[in-house]
Amino acid sequence: MMPFTSADWAAILPVGVVAVAGLAVLIVDLFSGRRELRYLLIGIGLAGVIAAGVLAARQFGHNFDAFFGGFMTGGFTTVFEEIILIAAAGSLILYATGGPAQRIAGASSIMLWSACGAMLMAGAANLLMIFLGLELLSLGLYALCATADRKTARESALKYLILSSTATGFLLFGAALLFGATGSVMLSAFVNPSLVGNPLFWAGSGMFLIGLVFKLSLVPFHTWTPDVFEGAPLPVTAFMSVATKAGALAVFARFIYAALPGGIGEKLLLPVWVVAGISMIVGNVGMLAQHDLKRLLGYSGIAQVGYILVALAGTTPLGLRYAVYYLAAYAFMNLGAFAVAAAISGEGEEGSQLSSYHGLGRRRPWLAAAMTIFLLALAGLPPTAGFLGKILILATGVASGYLALAALLIVGTAISLYAYAKVIRLMYERPEGERVHDFRPFVPLAWASVGICAVALIAMAFYPLTPSNVLPLVH
């Protein structure tokens, strides 16, 4: 057994820092006694996330295969890690707005450990590491889903546990078959032309992809998403909506970009692109009838992943960059929308009910303006990063010849507009004798989070994307 060097440990240092931060939150809570230490706990968690973010950023461009190639650092990993950390930070902040303090300690440490799992997925380059990261992420989420005192939360947790475990089973079975076909767990070992004719490899990759497609909540494995999102507490939904997608997309992208033997990709991935196209329609149509923000964003997420996959469809390096760009924008849109929901929610999470937004434009104009920006971004309207992201995705889709996907993206977007505009209309409509929700006053952390997300979305749209700015991501 060869010992691991310090460089190996340095590669997963950001993950370690987040894990230790989770531990620190628990320990501080242990000694807090009866005192209410909500902000201290969240502060520790955020400090850990920020430290990890800085450490991860320092690894940018330093390609290194740690643990004998099991975990790769470099541009790709860093970018996904940062998105996951943004999701963790944005969701932790939401705990500042409500919920009993004791539960916050447990929940935020579990959330941090879940983030560790997603970060491992971002850098994972062998099947075992992928599985490890996926399970760490998912196990934490099962528990987190159940942390609200309501029946739907338990339903959400159970549903997620059962369905997600099944999907993990597929992924694991696929991984086993892949190992059987290649004799290796390393993704890099799959790039072998002799595998093209090996049915075991096809079956393995297929099942592996099914597992991932579930995590990406694409049709037909999407039905869990709205239910689980609805039941889970607001911060958990916010985290889950971004981090799971980021982790699963990282694995998916690494798999299709770096682990498929030449000539197999087009045939093997065709079902995935078909599924992505259907998801764009199903997700957007599903949004139309929703009365709950979390369900709405759940369906929206189904479609948004579809959009991102359009960028990946050509398997071009440029497509990967745009996918990452869109994913980052998506993180800000979603976290921002959830932060607005948190900012107007009390104990009962009224912010997840769309009817609560009635009159927001009059009573809390700044929140309503920010929410409008998030919704416009989700719909792909200017002046937000959603617009630029969409046009970049369209351009890549057209350039790599996936015109049907580009057309479906357009159709899906047109449908989605109704759902997003409905919320905008609700906020600004003249209230006609209806009860207007009693909005909470100023919630500093949630408002700060809303502001950061809104500014980030607009800044991203106008940031000039030159080759030196859109940095190389795959090595």
Add this chain to the structure above:
Amino acid sequence: MSLVLVTILLPIVAGALLFAFPREDRMLSRAIGTLIAGATFAMLLASGTREWSFHWLSRPFQAAFHFGATPISFWIALLLAICSACAIAVSRVPRTRDFIALMLMLEGTMLGLFLARDLLVFALFWDLMLVPVFFVLIGWGEHPATAWRYFIYNFAGGLTLLLATAAFGVIYGSTDVIGRAGAQLAGGWAPWIYAGFAFAFLVKTPVWPLHTWMPPTYSGLPSPMVAVVSAVQSKAGLYGFLGIALTLLPAYVHEYALPLMILGAISLIYGAVIALVQTDAKRVVAYSSLSHLGLIVLAIASGNRIALEGALVYIIAHGLFSAALFLVLGYVEEREDTRMLPRLCGLGSKNPRLAGALCIAALAALGLPGLAGFVGELVILIGVYQAGYVWPVIVALVAIVLASAYMLRLYQDIMNGPPVADVPVRSDLTWLEGLAVAPLLAALLIVGVYPAPLLHP
């Protein structure tokens, strides 16, 4: 910072700041709004055809925030600035401050659209200019459903525009092409790209059968905003044909001229006939717009140089008289609390200035010689005829006769006849109201007498 950029940003930023303005003061909001719009007009004149560019994308195609007026867009931008200033000055609606903020944002986003020299920026502002109108339809409109129809129709157009822009960028390598000589695309995907552009432009104009969003939107919007929307926003599509499709994809405009001409001709007749039987005064003008803009579509489809010059004159003329008509109808509605023609009667005898304003605007709309509408119509018809199309000219002449009928009917129903006894006599136009339509009417006269600068851009 260049003057061009400041011109575009000023209304947008001022609008955003006005939202945050602590006092809901009607007079002050109107004064600030008018001042900003006036300043925008002055800066637009001062900046002329200067350009400003800032790099945006280099992959997957070149794109830049490139602004600057072309000879065509300069006039439309001026029209926009005049209409906005006039409309803002008489914006007497509830929650004036917010309304004027949205008016300013509408002006800024449309300026961005017309001054854009990059297709992607054009597409960006195309979507962006829908947002203020959407908000006004929600907050001030008569039926919420109108907001949907407006937004979804136009956004669908915006999406095909976006797809076409992306495809154009990928194939041509750059979207920084508006007003650039020699930037043309042909073969392969070009017809599809043209189809994407054309759909967006035709929805926005609109032409039959894509017009169904337009009458409820125009009648539901408060008068000051509909004045700007009908005068200028509807020209975005026509400008798209003139400034973009005809320079980037001219071969396809000519190749598919016949369907375009048929749509234009149907709109001409259909709009005129429906306008004839409408009882809602605003809808009369809305359908008359459909008819008038159909004439411009004919001009574009003919591809004749004279017709295209006439199209620009008529774009400006229609902008001026439709803005004036909607503003005056707004005055009527404020005074009588209705705009239903059967319930309006005999306003003219007590309100001579109001009647005069409506009269000039209506005469311009029906193409009276000496006013701008006539020049546009005449030059377009000469051009279309010269291009060898006879039947469209006949259709257009019929529609022009019908225009006299519905415009005179509109004037008669409102102004002539005995005054309604039980309606209290309201005041005639105030000096401010008069001042707000005066520039539009004066410009109609000036362009009608001296259209030369517009005819040879």
